[in-house]
Amino acid sequence: MTHSRPLLALLILLLAGLTAFPLFGDEFYQELVIRLMIMGIFAMSLDLLIGFTGLVSFGHAAFFGLSGYMLAIITPEAGPVSIWIALPFCLLVTAGAALVIGWFSVRTSGIYFIMITLAFAQMFYYYFNENQDLGGSDGIFIFYKPTIFIGDFQLLDLNNPHSFYYFVLISLIISYLVLSIILKAPFGQVIRGIHANEARTRALGFNTQRYKLISFVIAGTLAGFAGFLEANLAGIMSPAHLGWHESGTIMMVVILGGMGTLYGPVLGAFAMGFLQDYLQEIWSAHWLLPMGIFVIAVVLFLPGGIAGLIAKLTDKKGDVK
Amino acid sequence: MDLATFLIQVLNGVQYGFTLFLVASGLTLIFGMMGIINLAHGAFYMIGAYLSFWLFGITESLWMAILLGLPIMIVFGYVIERLAISFLYKRDHLYQVLLTYGLILILNEMQKILWGSDFYSVPVPEILSASIPMGNQEYPVYRLFVSFVCMVVAAGMYVVISKTKLGMMIRAGATHREMTQALGINISRVFAIVFSLGAALAGFSGMIDAPLSSVYPGMGDYILIISFVVIVIGGIGSLKGAFVGAMLVGLADTFGKILLPEFSSMVIYALMALVLIWRPQGLFGRQA
Numbered sequence: 001m002t003h004s005r006p007l008l009a010l011l012i013l014l015l016a017g018l019t020a021f022p023l024f025g026d027e028f029y030q031e032l033v034i035r036l037m038i039m040g041i042f043a044m045s046l047d048l049l050i051g052f053t054g055l056v057s058f059g060h061a062a063f064f065g066l067s068g069y070m071l072a073i074i075t076p077e078a079g080p081v082s083i084w085i086a087l088p089f090c091l092l093v094t095a096g097a098a099l100v101i102g103w104f105s106v107r108t109s110g111i112y113f114i115m116i117t118l119a120f121a122q123m124f125y126y127y128f129n130e131n132q133d134l135g136g137s138d139g140i141f142i143f144y145k146p147t148i149f150i151g152d153f154q155l156l157d158l159n160n161p162h163s164f165y166y167f168v169l170i171s172l173i174i175s176y177l178v179l180s181i182i183l184k185a186p187f188g189q190v191i192r193g194i195h196a197n198e199a200r201t202r203a204l205g206f207n208t209q210r211y212k213l214i215s216f217v218i219a220g221t222l223a224g225f226a227g228f229l230e231a232n233l234a235g236i237m238s239p240a241h242l243g244w245h246e247s248g249t250i251m252m253v254v255i256l257g258g259m260g261t262l263y264g265p266v267l268g269a270f271a272m273g274f275l276q277d278y279l280q281e282i283w284s285a286h287w288l289l290p291m292g293i294f295v296i297a298v299v300l301f302l303p304g305g306i307a308g309l310i311a312k313l314t315d316k317k318g319d320v321k
Numbered sequence: 322m323d324l325a326t327f328l329i330q331v332l333n334g335v336q337y338g339f340t341l342f343l344v345a346s347g348l349t350l351i352f353g354m355m356g357i358i359n360l361a362h363g364a365f366y367m368i369g370a371y372l373s374f375w376l377f378g379i380t381e382s383l384w385m386a387i388l389l390g391l392p393i394m395i396v397f398g399y400v401i402e403r404l405a406i407s408f409l410y411k412r413d414h415l416y417q418v419l420l421t422y423g424l425i426l427i428l429n430e431m432q433k434i435l436w437g438s439d440f441y442s443v444p445v446p447e448i449l450s451a452s453i454p455m456g457n458q459e460y461p462v463y464r465l466f467v468s469f470v471c472m473v474v475a476a477g478m479y480v481v482i483s484k485t486k487l488g489m490m491i492r493a494g495a496t497h498r499e500m501t502q503a504l505g506i507n508i509s510r511v512f513a514i515v516f517s518l519g520a521a522l523a524g525f526s527g528m529i530d531a532p533l534s535s536v537y538p539g540m541g542d543y544i545l546i547i548s549f550v551v552i553v554i555g556g557i558g559s560l561k562g563a564f565v566g567a568m569l570v571g572l573a574d575t576f577g578k579i580l581l582p583e584f585s586s587m588v589i590y591a592l593m594a595l596v597l598i599w600r601p602q603g604l605f606g607r608q609a
Contacts, residue, residue, distance in 0.1 A: 056415045104594055107601045111358050111414055111557055115549045116597065119590055122546045126586035244546070248422045255419055286434060292426030299420040300408060 006314040036273040043253040043265030045222035051260030053215040054195035059121025065242025067094045067224030068231035072140045080144035098220025106212040129239040139238025258307025325456025338571025339471030343526035345548040345563045347519030353558025354495040360421035363545025364428040365520045369527025398520025443531040556606025
């Protein structure tokens with residue numbers, strides 16, 4: 001992906017702003033920004049499916065929430081768990097779930113795919129909602145954040161808000177870079193080929209089902225990583241984290257930011273997050289009403305999202321991206 | 322499980338299946354004909370239930386409530402189709418999902434503003450409040466009545482679609498949209514009619530279901546997801562599939578609650594997964 005110069009400047013500015021933020025931002029907003037960065041990772045993972053592979057998954061929150069629950073399960077009641085155990089455990093379980101759900105789902109396409117991913121996510125939702133050992137509909141607390149030790153040396157203390165902030169920021173950057181590399185690699189070219197024309201890609205000799213499945217597993221695992229961070233931040237995981245409203249919201253974030261751009265969904269997460277925060281403040285209980293109107297307005301008037309808007313504003317000469 | 326319990330559960334499952342069919346049939350018709358995936362369909366069911374509660378409060382009669390509620394649902398469906406859905410015919414499924422998702426947020430919130438977050442109930446009409454003894458248990462007459470009404474509606478739908486002129490237009494529009502238009506049929510009017518009728522069906526289902534389940538916020542979300550499972554199993558766009566799918570899901574859900582209580586909410590999804598392994602396009606689907 002080659003970015004236009006103004007866009008690059010904007011992204012560097014955003015990165016600089018995020019890096020410097022904890023130095024002068026107040027605590028409430030620091031937590032909000034952490035949440036938005038996590039949402040950014042989550043949205044990028046969905047963008048890999050929607051924007052690049054052409055798979056409209058409506059159950060992406062399942063992986064986000066599942067991973068969070070896994071952290072709750074593996075954290076003992078008495079104290080913290082090592083991140084070297086917790087993180088691989090969460091990611092492996094999530095990847096396994098994505099493999100199974102994906103195996104069923106990529107056999108279908110179009111509207112079937114949308115509905116099947118939704119239905120599977122709801123299955124997880126009801127499982128956690130009804131499992132009283134895991135707190136049922138109230139959710140389950142995670143009292144201790146994992147420790148990060150190398151030998152006896154403590155690399156990072158996640159309980160320190162600043163450390164946690166930078167841990168999430170670095171996670172965001174790494175997620176972005178890893179996805180960029182994946183998309184530049186031959187694998188990325190193939191999944192884009194599938195998005196553009198699956199029949200032709202298959203005719204070229206690629207096993208498109210397998211590529212779609214791999215893409216689904218990567219996206220699910222990355223969503224799981226975001227869920228792991230969210231569980232750390234919130235200290236609680238509830239079934240709502242894997243419900244379909246969460247899947248709908250994150251899909252909205254991807255569209256609002258601009259799908260198929262990777263940086264767009266991150267911008268979308270910030271735009272959506274601040275908007276939510278703002279609406280909750282003015283409309284309190286009924287903030288979902290203006291949010292619904294906003295969602296409809298974006299679909300009707302801004303289908304290319306913020307990234308599309310930026311491209312339109314900066315690409316005066318009509319250059320092709 | 323003795324015979325009476327078994328029979329009662331079969332009746333329950335069939336009745337649940339019929340209710341699901343009324344909701345799912347609108348969903349599958351709207352998709353099959355108009356190519357629209359309408360997430361707000363579950364909200365129509367919820368609105369129907371609230372209308373029956375609200376109108377019952379005014380008229381003190383469920384029949385009057387349904388009689389007054391149906392035209393409201395038709396007009397409501399028509400307005401939604403004109404104001405929102407009609408912009409979506411040529412758009413990608415992704416945008417359909419998002420726009421109708423936005424509609425759900427609005428409708429759910431409107432429901433909370435109008436009726437609050439409490440659970441309500443609507444009493445069963447007195448003539449139908451009796452129970453039929455079955456072995457040492459009883460089966461409420463109202464449930465039988467609901468099954469019967471749904472059966473009549475389903476039969477009516479079959480007649481309309483296969484025998485009338487409107488049905489001909491609907492079938493023609495579903496398979497050959499351009500050709501139908503070229504023959505001078507105002508396809509967007511037919512779409513609006515189908516959408517309104519679909520909304521009315523879902524609303525009707527919510528109305529007659531209200532005395533059986535309580536009326537509560539978010540009830541539309543639940544029925545929507547189950548309806549998705551139903552039409553994925555049956556094959557999207559197929560009315561016959563929606564019927565078979567609804568019966569399978571109704572029975573599986575009812576018996577799942579008894580035989581596998583711990584996993585009851587997962588049974589229908591497992592059923593869906595099994596069907597998909599066997600036939601990815603659903604039981605009566607045309608293609609994946």
